[in-house]
Amino acid sequence: DTAVSQTPKYLVTQMGNDKSIKCEQNLGHDTMYWYKQDSKKFLKIMFSYNNKELIINETVPNRFSPKSPDKAHLNLHINSLELGDSAVYFCASSQDVVETQYFGPGTRLLVL
């Protein structure tokens, strides 16, 4: 009965590789998000989708491409991984921006 789930939990990869992170929510929410949390614990919005439509697209390198096949899923694909991409990536969902955001368990990405 997990509300927001992400896979994989850990991702260790070499520079230059391409990787994807998947997120699913079973809360029936309309809005989903991707956040990046760096080593200093800063939590920064990357993207947000509402009913499969991109509504927030922060200043993120175009190596990062989100995809929402339906409103319960939001995936993140990263091309040509760089050392600075190492971080924890959290998916979240909410019914609205001004409602509680439920976070997934996070994906710990380490680029070597």
Added chain:
Amino acid sequence: GENVEQHPSTLSVQEGDSAVIKCTYSDSASNYFPWYKQELGKRPQLIIDIRSNVGEKKDQRIAVTLNKTAKHFSLHITETQPEDSAVYFCAASKGNTDKLIFGTGTRLQVFP
């Protein structure tokens, strides 16, 4: 755009004491102010939120106050317990399709 500043960055208290974390925001149009708690290695979770039509909200040992004129809001935890030890994030949003901007986090340690 919105900027949220959070102080202090670290806070150590004795069990049973009170803890106060303060945040200021820059955009007077912001109207939603949640607080999230993130335990070590876990996901952020909402603990309390306040909207701009209310000056104070309380939930057991946790309270949040909002001063719209001064554009600051605070989290108050009374009778702290070791399990309150975590990183706390404040955030602000204007609602609709606007994003949630997080503060830089406060690491709270409660010593028994």
